[in-house]
Amino acid sequence: MLKSRAAIAGIGATEFSKRSGRSELRLAAEAVFAALDDAGVAPGDVDGMVTFTQDTNQEIAVAREIGAGELTYFSRVEYGGGAACGTVAQAAMAVATGVATTVVCYRAFNERSGRRFGQPDARLGGQPTSQGLEMSWHVPFGLMTPAGWVAMFAQRYMHTYGATSEDFGRVAVAMRRHASTNPAAWFHGRPITLAEHQESKWIVEPLHLLDCCQESDGAVALVVTTTERARDLRRSPAVITAAAQGSGAGQMMMTSYYRDDMSGLPEMGVVGRRLWEMSGLTPQDIQTAILYDHFTPFVLAQLEELGFCGRGEAPGYLQDGGIELGGRLPVNPNGGQLGEAYIHGMNGIAEAVRQLRGTSANQVSGVRNVLVTAGTGVPTSGLILSAG
Amino acid sequence: MRTLTEDQVELGSALPELSIDLTPTVVVSTALATMDFTPVHHDVERARAQGSKDIFLNILTTMGLVERYVTDWAGPAAIIRRINVKLGVPAYAGDRLSFTGTIVSRAAGELTVEVRGKVSLGDHATGTITLTLPTAP
Amino acid sequence: MTDAPAPSTPDPASVDRELRELADKQAALGEMRGAPAADPVNAPMIRHWQDALGDANPAYLDQGVAPPAMIQVWTMQGLRQHAAKDRSPVDDTLAALNAHGYTGVVATNCEQTYHRYVRLGERLTPSTRFTSLVGPKRTALGEGYFATWNVTWYGEADEPVAEMMFRILKFRPRTSQGPSSAAPPSETAGSEAAKPQETGRREPYPLRPAVNADTAFFWEGVQQGELRIQRCADCGELRHPPGPVCPACRSTNRTHTVASGHGTVYSYVVHHHPPVPGRETPFVVAVVELPEGVRIVGNIVDCPTDAVSIGMSLRVTYRALDDELVLPMWAPGES
Structure with a gap:
C-alpha cells in the first residue's frame, strides 16, 4: 500500500508573473532550489525527478543546473495539467518502493510570455499519431482551444442540470476573493463581482472571459521523500495519505464527447474512488480542497464526482459562499489558477502543504486533510495530504 | 409614351436594334443595383486573376436588359410573362452589347419575341421573351 | 506538417454513381424554403435598378410594381452573412462536384416565368429545389455535368409569384488555371457554392x-x-471516431455504413x-x-x-x- 508511506517535505516557487524574463530552465532551477531549501535537503541528495511530459525542461537538464549527482529515478506524466498530482503519486511510489529516496517534482514554464496553451495551433491535428488522429475529429472544425473543449461539456452540464452561467461565475468570484488576500497571487487585491463575471466578454459560449483561468509564467517544485525521513527534516511533513491517477472508459484528451455521459468527469470519479478507498476517509474528513480550476464549470463537476455533493447539486453547494473561506468547504484558499497563478496545478499542491503547515495567507482553521486534484477533462490525478 | 397594342404588331417583323456601351460604370452599377457583389463584376484584378479579361456583366442584369430591350419597344402597357435565356460568352466592360429581336409567334393573346444580344466575342444571350399587349381601344 | 487526405481517384463510373446518388438525395429533399427577403419590394431599389440598366419604363413606379426581371434581386444575399435558414439543396451537390475536380462553372440557362408583377411593400420568400444532374458530357470547356435547380418566389399569402429555372455546367478545367480565356466563366447568381471566383485556386x-x-x-x-460510420464486419458494432480494432469483439474486419x-x-x-x-x-x-x-x-x-x-x-x-x-x-x- 502506498498510503502514508511518503510525504511532501518541501515546497518552492518562483514569483508568478506575465513575463518572467528568464528561461524556463532557469525558472525550474530556481523553484527546485527553493523547495530543497524549504525542506533542508542538499541538491546532492536528490536522486529522482518527475515532471510533466509537456515540460520543456528535461530531468537531466534540471539535475545539471541544480548540481544534483546521480539519479536513479526519472519519469514523466502525460496529459497536460492532469499530470500535476500524478508527479507526486509517482514520486511517492518511487520512494515507497526504495527506487529513490529524494524525488523532486517540478513544473516550469513561460506560459504567458512564451507558448500560450489557449492559442489555436493548427499543428494539433497534423500528425497521424493517436493523439493527432483524435484531434483530427475536432481541430478541422475550429474546436481547438482548451476553452472550446471545456465549453462543450459546460453546455451539456447546464442543459442536464439547469445550471447557469452565474453558477459558474460564483466559482470565479470565490477564487478572486481568495486571491485578493493572497500576496503571492497575481490578482492580489483585485476581487470581482458576479456582475463583472457576467459582463466579461465571451470566449467560447457558454464561457465568459472570467470563467477562464489566467495565463502565467512561473515554476513550482516539491520535494518528496519517505514519511519517516520527512519527519526528521526541517518542516512538518505533508503526508501523502492517498495518491491516484485516473482515466475513464472511452477517455480522450479533452474531447471525451463520445461516451454515455457528458455532464460529469468519469476520470475524476476514478481518482475520487481510489483516494477515498486508499485513505479510508470520506468527504466529511476534508477541511479544505484544492480543485483544479482552469475553467470554472469543472469545479462544479468535481464537487459532484468526488462526493462533496450529489449529481447536479453543485450549483446549490456553491450558493452563499459555499466554497469560499468560511463556507461549507473552502476551495483553493490561495485563489486557485483563476486567482493566484496558472502553474498547471502545481501551485495548488504547494497551497495544500501550506494549509497543513498552518502557514497559508488564507489559513483555514483546523486543517487535518486536504484533497487536491489535477487537470480536468483529461486523464487526471489526485492526492489526499494529511498533517503529519 | 407610346405603347403598342396587339393589332399593331406583325408576325416576323423585327424590333429596332438597341446597342449599349458596356462602360465599367454600367457593369459595376448594374451589378450593385441587382445586389450582386461578386468581385468579378466590380474588381478588375480579381476578375483577371481568375482568367477573365475584365469585369463582366452579371446574369441578373442580362435578364433585365433583355426585358428592357423588349419593353423599350413595346411600351409601358406590355406585360412580361416569361424570359428564357441561353447564356453564351461574357459581356466584358469595354465591349458593346447589341440586341436584335424578331416576333416569332402569336398565340392565345401572347406574343413571343426572339432576342439575341451580341458582343464582340459572339452571342452573349439568346432566347425568347413572352408578353401580352393591350388590345386596341 | 499535414497529412491531408490523398485526392481520391476512384474509377469514373463510381464517381458518376456517387454524384448521381447525391443528386438524387438532394432532389428527394424537394423544395427548401429560404429566408424571406431582407427588404420588401421598394421604390428606391427599383429606381436605382432602372437607372443603372437605363430602363425608362414609367409603368412600374406609376403602378407600384417592380420590373419582373428584378425578381431575383429581392432575395439576393448582398454583402450580408448567411441568414437564418438561408440554405439551399444545391450546395451539397456543387461541393461534391468541386471535390471531384469539376471546379469550373459557367451558367448556361436562366428561365423566368412571372405569374404576376410583385407590388411595393410585398416581402418575398424564395424556395429552391434541386432538379437534375446530367452528365458527364464532353463540352468545349471540358468534361462536365449540367446541374439544374428551380427557385419559386412566394408572396405573403404564400402564393407563387414567379419561378426560375437555372442551369450551370460544372466542368473539369483543362488546366489548373481554370477555364481557358477563350471561354471564360459566366456567372451563376443564386448559389454561393457556384460563384465564379471558385474556379480559381x-x-x-x-x-x-x-x-x-x-x-x-x-x-x-x-x-x-x-x-x-465504421461498422464491425463481425459483430456489427458502430463506432465513431473509428479505430483499427472493434473494442466489442476484437475484430479487425471493418466496414462502414x-x-x-x-x-x-x-x-x-x-x-x-x-x-x-x-x-x-x-x-x-x-x-x-x-x-x-x-x-x-x-x-x-x-x-x-x-x-x-x-x-x-x-x-x-x-x-x-x-x-x-x-x-x-x-x-x-x-x-
Missing part, C-alpha cells in the same frame, strides 16, 4: 485532419458526399476568441448525435448562432474548404 485551409489507414475511409466518404445524414444537437459551443486560423468568428461547433447511435463533432452552418439549441434537428451538408478538403457540416434540418 483557393487558399489552402489551414486546419487539416491527419489521416491514416484507420480513418481514410471516413475522409474519402466525405469527399464523395457520404457520412461513413453510410449514415442517413440526420442528427440532433447533443451539445454545442459558440467560438468567439481567440481568432482561429481559416475561420471567421463567431462560429458554432456541435456534438451531433446521429440516429444510428454514435456522436460526431462538426460545425453548424446556415443558422444564426443564437438560434442553435440542444436537441435541434440537423442535416449533414458538405463544404469544400479549399480545392482539396471537404468537411461534413450541419445545417438546420426539418423538424
